[in-house]
Amino acid sequence: MHAFAQLLDSLIYTRSRNAKLKLIGDYLRSTPDPDRGWAMAALTGDLDIPGVKPAVIRGLIEERVDPVLYRMSRDFVGDSAETIALLWPAPVLPEKPEPLSVGKVIDRLMHLSRSEAPAALAQMLDVLDAEERFALLKMATGALRVGVSARLAKQALADAFGIDVDAVEEVWHGIEAPYASLFAWAEGRGEQPTADNVPVFRPFMLAHPLEDLRVDLADYAAEWKWDGIRVQIVHLAGETRLYSRTGDDVTRAFPDVASAFAEHGVVDGELLVRGEAQGGTLDEGGGAASFNALQQRLGRKVVSAKMLEEAPAFVRLYDILFDGAEDLRALPWHARRARLESFVPRLDPDRFDVSALIEAADFTELEGIRAGARDAAIEGVMLKRRDAPYVPGRRAGLWYKWKRDPLTADCVMMYAQRGNGRRSSFYSDYTFGCWTEDGELLPVGKAYSGITDEELKQLDKFVRNNTVNRFGPVREVEKTLVLEVAFDSIHESKRHKSCVAMRFPRIARIRTDKPAAEADTLAALQRLVT
Incomplete structure (x- = not known):
C-alpha cells in the first residue's frame, strides 16, 4: 500500500500532465502483478467494492471519535478520506504488522459480504499509517480525485511499456481487472489481447x-x-x-x-x-x-x-x-x-x-x-x-x-459551501436565486465553475464576511451580491421549489455594480423554459 499511497500523494500535488504520466509509468514498471492492475482499476474508475460505501466508513469513524469533532473536521478539511485518515485512532500493536499490499487488500474486501466488510476495513486501517489509510479509503470508495482521467492513466501505461494507447483502449473493457493478460503483452510475455466475440467499448x-x-x-x-x-x-x-x-x-x-x-x-x-x-x-x-x-x-x-x-x-x-x-x-x-x-x-x-x-x-x-x-x-x-x-x-x-450561445440571468447569492480538493479551503459552491412576484428569493441553481482564482478569493471573502446563518457545512449569506449566471437551457422541474432547473449553470461574472433588488425574476426565467 505504501507505494500506491505515495503515488496518489504525488499525483495530487502535480499539475503537469507529463509529470503525471511519468509518475504512473514509473509505478507500473516497478510494481508487480496484481497490485499494479488493481491500481489501474482504481485510477480508471473500474474498481467497485460492494461492501464498502461512504456511509459505512462514516459509521466506523463515528464509533471511534466524537461525531461532532469528525463533522467539524470534515467541514474544515473538505475531504472525508483525508479527515478520517488523520483522525483514525490507530491502536498500539504488540508487534509490527506485516505490510499490506494493494492486491491483498482488494482480494480480502472483494470476497467479504456487506456485513463482514466494515470490520475487515477497520482492521486494515488499524495497521496502516495516515498516508496509507488515505489511499485505502480513496480506493475503496472509488473517489480518487487526483487529477487523473481514465484516458491519461491508460496513456501512462502505454508510454511506460511502449505500446499503442488505442490498442489498449480497444480491449480494455473486454479484460477484467487486474488486467494480467494486458501487462503480459505489454512486457512481451504474452500475446496481444483481442476483442473477438466480446462486445467491448471503442474510444469515441x-x-x-x-x-x-x-x-x-x-x-x-x-x-x-x-x-x-x-x-x-x-x-x-x-x-x-x-x-x-x-x-x-x-x-x-x-x-x-x-x-x-x-x-x-x-x-x-x-x-x-x-x-x-x-x-x-x-x-x-x-x-x-x-x-x-x-x-x-x-x-x-x-x-x-x-x-x-x-x-x-x-x-x-x-x-x-x-x-x-x-x-x-x-x-x-x-x-x-x-x-x-x-x-x-x-x-x-x-x-x-x-x-x-x-x-x-x-x-x-x-x-x-x-x-x-x-x-x-x-x-x-x-x-x-x-x-x-x-x-x-x-x-x-x-x-x-x-x-449555441448560453442564456444568462442575474441571480442573487443565497448559500455557499466549501469545495473539494484544492478548493476545500474556499467557499466555492454557490446556490443562487431569483425573485418571485411576492418579493421572495427562491433558489434556481447551484454553480462552482466559471470563476478565476482571484474571483474565487473575492467570493470566499464575501461569504466569510456576510454569513448570517450556518447549516452544517453550508453558510447562508446576506442577499446582497448579484452573480451573472450563464446556462445552456432551463427546464421545468418538480423537484425544486422554484419549479425550474438550469442545465450546466456557471458563473459568468460578479455583478458588484448591480443592486440585489434589480436581479432577475422567476417569471423571467420561466419564460425561457424549453
Missing part, C-alpha cells in the same frame, strides 16, 4: 470547441448537436451493450434500446427520450425531449415499466464504426455516413434514426440557422471534416463542436 472520436474559427462547408458537414448523452451501441455474439462516453456500461438503464438493436455492428449516437409534449416523429427529426427528461433514467439499475412507457428512449445516430465484422473507422466521414444510412433501415424505426445534416450554402448562413435554434433538445452544431477517418480522442481540424 471527440471534437474541439470551434471558438473563433470559420470553416468552409465544402470541406465540413454540419449537423445538430443533440442534448442527450453520447452512447456507443455494440452487438456481437448475440449480446448488445450500451456504453457512455467514458466507457461505462449503461445497458441496464436502457433495456428498451438494447433489446431493439440486434444487428451485428457498432454505432455511435445520442441517447434521447421522447415525450408527448414534444410531439413529432423520428422520421421528421422531432420527438426529442429535453435532457431533464432523460436524466430521470440515468444511473438506474432497474427501470420500471411505468418509466419505460412514460420516457421511451431512442438513439439519434451520428456514425458507424463496424458494419458486421467490417471495421469502417479508417473510411472518410462521407463514406461512413453512406454506410450508416444504409445500415439504419435494418433497425427498429421507433428506437433509431439518423441525425439530419444541416443544409447551408455557406458558413454565414449556418451562423443564422444556429442562432435561431432554441429547441429543448438542441445543444448546438457539429462540424465534421468530410474526409476524416473515425479516430479516438480529439484530433485537431477534424471535428468541431459549436455550442
Whole structure:
C-alpha cells in the first residue's frame, strides 16, 4: 500500500500532465502483478467494492471519535478520506504488522459480504499509517480525485511499456481487472489481447470547441448537436451493450434500446427520450425531449415499466464504426455516413434514426440557422471534416463542436459551501436565486465553475464576511451580491421549489455594480423554459 499511497500523494500535488504520466509509468514498471492492475482499476474508475460505501466508513469513524469533532473536521478539511485518515485512532500493536499490499487488500474486501466488510476495513486501517489509510479509503470508495482521467492513466501505461494507447483502449473493457493478460503483452510475455466475440467499448472520436474559427462547408458537414448523452451501441455474439462516453456500461438503464438493436455492428449516437409534449416523429427529426427528461433514467439499475412507457428512449445516430465484422473507422466521414444510412433501415424505426445534416450554402448562413435554434433538445452544431477517418480522442481540424450561445440571468447569492480538493479551503459552491412576484428569493441553481482564482478569493471573502446563518457545512449569506449566471437551457422541474432547473449553470461574472433588488425574476426565467 505504501507505494500506491505515495503515488496518489504525488499525483495530487502535480499539475503537469507529463509529470503525471511519468509518475504512473514509473509505478507500473516497478510494481508487480496484481497490485499494479488493481491500481489501474482504481485510477480508471473500474474498481467497485460492494461492501464498502461512504456511509459505512462514516459509521466506523463515528464509533471511534466524537461525531461532532469528525463533522467539524470534515467541514474544515473538505475531504472525508483525508479527515478520517488523520483522525483514525490507530491502536498500539504488540508487534509490527506485516505490510499490506494493494492486491491483498482488494482480494480480502472483494470476497467479504456487506456485513463482514466494515470490520475487515477497520482492521486494515488499524495497521496502516495516515498516508496509507488515505489511499485505502480513496480506493475503496472509488473517489480518487487526483487529477487523473481514465484516458491519461491508460496513456501512462502505454508510454511506460511502449505500446499503442488505442490498442489498449480497444480491449480494455473486454479484460477484467487486474488486467494480467494486458501487462503480459505489454512486457512481451504474452500475446496481444483481442476483442473477438466480446462486445467491448471503442474510444469515441471527440471534437474541439470551434471558438473563433470559420470553416468552409465544402470541406465540413454540419449537423445538430443533440442534448442527450453520447452512447456507443455494440452487438456481437448475440449480446448488445450500451456504453457512455467514458466507457461505462449503461445497458441496464436502457433495456428498451438494447433489446431493439440486434444487428451485428457498432454505432455511435445520442441517447434521447421522447415525450408527448414534444410531439413529432423520428422520421421528421422531432420527438426529442429535453435532457431533464432523460436524466430521470440515468444511473438506474432497474427501470420500471411505468418509466419505460412514460420516457421511451431512442438513439439519434451520428456514425458507424463496424458494419458486421467490417471495421469502417479508417473510411472518410462521407463514406461512413453512406454506410450508416444504409445500415439504419435494418433497425427498429421507433428506437433509431439518423441525425439530419444541416443544409447551408455557406458558413454565414449556418451562423443564422444556429442562432435561431432554441429547441429543448438542441445543444448546438457539429462540424465534421468530410474526409476524416473515425479516430479516438480529439484530433485537431477534424471535428468541431459549436455550442449555441448560453442564456444568462442575474441571480442573487443565497448559500455557499466549501469545495473539494484544492478548493476545500474556499467557499466555492454557490446556490443562487431569483425573485418571485411576492418579493421572495427562491433558489434556481447551484454553480462552482466559471470563476478565476482571484474571483474565487473575492467570493470566499464575501461569504466569510456576510454569513448570517450556518447549516452544517453550508453558510447562508446576506442577499446582497448579484452573480451573472450563464446556462445552456432551463427546464421545468418538480423537484425544486422554484419549479425550474438550469442545465450546466456557471458563473459568468460578479455583478458588484448591480443592486440585489434589480436581479432577475422567476417569471423571467420561466419564460425561457424549453
